[in-house]
Amino acid sequence: MANPGTSIDTTQTPTAATATDTAAVTTVTAHFKLVFLSVTLITVLTLAASLYIGIFVEKPTEAAKSAMDTCSTLANLGFGAMVGLLGGKAVN
Numbered sequence: 686m687a688n689p690g691t692s693i694d695t696t697q698t699p700t701a702a703t704a705t706d707t708a709a710v711t712t713v714t715a716h717f718k719l720v721f722l723s724v725t726l727i728t729v730l731t732l733a734a735s736l737y738i739g740i741f742v743e744k745p746t747e748a749a750k751s752a753m754d755t756c757s758t759l760a761n762l763g764f765g766a767m768v769g770l771l772g773g774k775a776v777n
Contacts, residue, residue, distance in 0.1 A: 711774060721770055728763025731756040 735756035742749050 711777060713774070717770070717774065721767065724763055724766045724770065728760055728767065731763065732760040735760060 735753050738745065738749055738753040738756070745753070
């Protein structure tokens with residue numbers, strides 16, 4: 686029950702939050718695009734090299750096996766870097 690001396694304003698309606706009020710806006714700069722595309726390119730190239738050695742080299746030497754392992758590791762690191770870049774951009 687309201688106090689006799691107070692008035693309640695019933696003419697105001699609550700405003701609903703619009704999509705632009707709650708949505709986060711992420712800007713992608715040219716520098717971010719350059720870094721992301723460079724990491725993506727290096728990742729794809731090292732993955733392709735690893736697959737090429739694994740598929741088309743019939744009797745790989747120790748050096749070929751080492752190169753394939755190195756390319757595979759670089760591809761894994763590149764994928765992790767891409768996820769980290771996207772995650773870092775989403776946090777901003």
